[in-house]
Amino acid sequence: MxxxxxxxxxxxxxxxxxxxxxxxxxxxxxxxxxxxxxxxxxxxxxxxxxxxxxxxxxxxxxxxxxxxxxxxxxxxxxxxxxxxxxxxxxxxxxxxxxxxxxxxxxxxxxxxxxxxxxxxxxxxxxxxxxxxxxxxxxxxxxxxxxxxxxxxxxxxxxxxxxxxxxxxxxxxxxxKGVLWLAATARGVSAHGSRPELGRNAIAALAAAAGRIHAHRDWPVSPTHGPATVNIGTFHAGEQPNLVPDHAEMRLDVRTVPGFGRDEAIAEIARLCGDGIGLEPLLDLPGxxxxxxxxxxxxxxxxxxxxxxxxxxxxxxxxxxxxxxxxxxxxxxxxxxxxxxxxxxxxxxxxxxxxxxxxxxxxxxxxxx
Missing domain, CATH: 3.40.630.10 (Zn peptidases)
Structure with missing residues (x-):
């Protein structure tokens, strides 16, 4: 056999x-x-x-x-x-x-x-x-x-x-470890024909997403390799003629030794800038x-x-x-x-x- x-x-x-x-x-x-x-x-x-x-x-x-x-x-x-x-x-x-x-x-x-x-x-x-x-x-x-x-x-x-x-x-x-984050921007709603009267949450969060996506200086572990950040979802807006007052994206962060939850949140907060809130959804150690x-x-x-x-x-x-x-x-x-x-x-x-x-x-x- x-x-x-x-x-x-x-x-x-x-x-x-x-x-x-x-x-x-x-x-x-x-x-x-x-x-x-x-x-x-x-x-x-x-x-x-x-x-x-x-x-x-x-x-x-x-x-x-x-x-x-x-x-x-x-x-x-x-x-x-x-x-x-x-x-x-x-x-x-x-x-x-x-x-x-x-x-x-x-x-x-x-x-x-x-x-x-x-x-x-x-x-x-x-x-x-x-x-x-x-x-x-x-x-x-x-x-x-x-x-x-x-x-x-x-x-x-x-x-x-x-x-x-x-x-x-x-x-x-x-x-690697994993950290899932919800990043949220709050704006002010207004009629789509008068955007100057509102504050567009999509624009604020999209700018933050662009900075995160373009960032290339994530730490590299000699054993586990580079930390990575992926923008997995982006949700915002109700209809075209309304300035959106809320936007949320969710991030998948893969952590490595020396770059864990606290370090990741601090760096992402820096890239997002003022006015963007971060909430951990999942945190699993490597x-x-x-x-x-x-x-x-x-x-x-x-x-x-x-x-x-x-x-x-x-x-x-x-x-x-x-x-x-x-x-x-x-x-x-x-x-x-x-x-x-x-x-x-x-x-x-x-x-x-x-x-x-x-x-x-x-x-x-x-x-x-």
Whole structure:
């Protein structure tokens, strides 16, 4: 039996997960599918549904202890997918040309399936020697809301946290933080034919947006790379013949060591100038694992990787929330998905990468 046959269960589970529509919510059926698989394999499983239709899964296998060696985590939600722009059904879960097709295949239902099947196989083969915790969440794509909702009492501190985001099976030791800001301008309304009697909020905020967009001197971290600021939305105005008295834009700031929330707000406030209010909407810290603390895990997952320079991702993960609740473990982001496929039209994931990933995660549970 070759490796692909050995890990066919991971492919089957990933296909079933892709076929469950969790675009922007409704994760409970996916949580139930994962929970049933783990419960049937003898895991202690807890499903929490703090919001109707939105559920987290926390599962554990092994003897009771104050810490567990390894925790696997992944999210069950996906970003939206408009079928009109795809060449196949985003919910198809079809296998074609050695790839799994569908929204969430790379980000990150294939990774979740590999984690589940690696843990199930380890528990079946070596029940006395296997100790692992699995955490699967809702709402990661919109700010890690599911991870925030997990009852801390249901979690066991861990030494190592593996996050199955799409890395193409590279070992990544953390990621940037994220800060979402609402920037608001207030003006004075007037008739559109007498703009001199009002104060145009759009003009004020658009000027601030232009300064932020043109700014190129954002700090650069030697490990995490440059901080970035993206103007994601801009809302203002009621109708053309009315001077707008309110305008709001929302910013996505990716923070790095040495340039966190306070530094970012101060610099953006300076660029905006007087009269623009800033309100934080989301603030998640970055993650940075010392390469020496994760060298063994990296080598087990991807032989030879510990000799290469450490990588840090630009995106955020649930590790921003979970590390503090899990006793500050070493974090390795590792999954079979292709980073370039995340959130992409016609998203897919390599079946060969899934096999490699499942085998590596199983190897980690046997050796760690």
């Amino acid at each position: 070759d490796d692909a046959d050995t890990w066919r269960g991971a492919t089957d589970l990933a296909r079933r997960l892709v076929r469950i529509d969790t675009r922007g919510g409704r994760e409970a059926p996916a949580a139930a599918l994962v929970a049933d698989r783990l419960d049937g394999a003898g895991f202690d499983v807890r499903v929490e549904e703090p919001i109707p239709g939105r559920a987290n899964v926390v599962a554990r296998f092994g003897p009771a202890a104050p810490r567990v060696p390894v925790t696997f985590t992944g999210h069950l939600d996906t970003v939206p997918a408009d079928p009109s722009g795809w060449s196949f059904d985003p919910m198809s879960g079809e296998l074609r040309d050695g790839r799994l097709l569908g929204r969430g295949s790379s980000d990150m239902k294939a990774g979740v399936a590999c984690q589940v099947e690696a843990a199930v196989r380890a528990a079946r083969e070596s029940p006395r020697d296997t100790a692992v915790q699995l955490i699967f969440t809702f709402g990661e794509e919109t700010g890690c809301h599911g991870a925030e909702e997990i009852d801390a009492a249901s979690l066991t501190p861990t030494d190592l946290l593996i996050v199955a985001e799409p890395t193409g099976n590279r070992t990544v030791l953390g990621h 993650v940075a694992t010392d390469p020496s603390a994760a060298a063994t895990a990296r080598e087990i997952l991807a032989p030879g990787s510990s000799a290469r320079p450490a990588e840090y991702a630009t995106y955020f993960t649930d590790a921003s929330v979970l590390t503090g609740r899990l006793g500050d473990p070493a974090v390795v982001v590792y999954g079979p998905g292709d980073p370039d496929q995340a959130h992409a039209t016609d998203e897919s994931c390599s079946l060969a990468a899934m096999t490699e990933s499942a085998e590596a995660m199983h190897r980690l549970l046997r050796r760690w």
